Amino acid sequence: MERFPTEKILKKKPGWKEIPIGGIVTNAGSSLLKKTGSWRSFRPILDKAKCINCFTCYAYCPDNAIKVENGKVRIDYEYCKGCGICANMCPVKAIKMEEEKESEK
Ligand code: SF4
Ligand code: SF4
16 A cells, blocks of 8 residues: 555646645645755754753644654754744743754755
């Protein structure tokens, strides 16, 4: 079974008559095909010394760009679009947003 049929659909570029009503996403997991980090203008920086591993940022990140590994959080910059929700929600201000530099992309 094909894992991500969305890839084929995206290559075909369907017109408005072919897309689902309401433009809904019909294929689960399609976000893995869209590495939103390439157009980020602000980058979340995690201060590990301040982090209390409460996982609030993990729960609120809309792009699943915060990963939990061995009980610690890390930011997956390939998918982070720089919305800043994690920084706003962190109870101990362990994440701060910095302007993205071209060299970091
Ligand atoms: S800035 Fe937004 S997309 Fe990036 S890790 Fe934080 S909540 Fe997720
Ligand atoms: S919300 Fe803040 S303290 Fe909690 S895991 Fe994320 S960075 Fe760490």
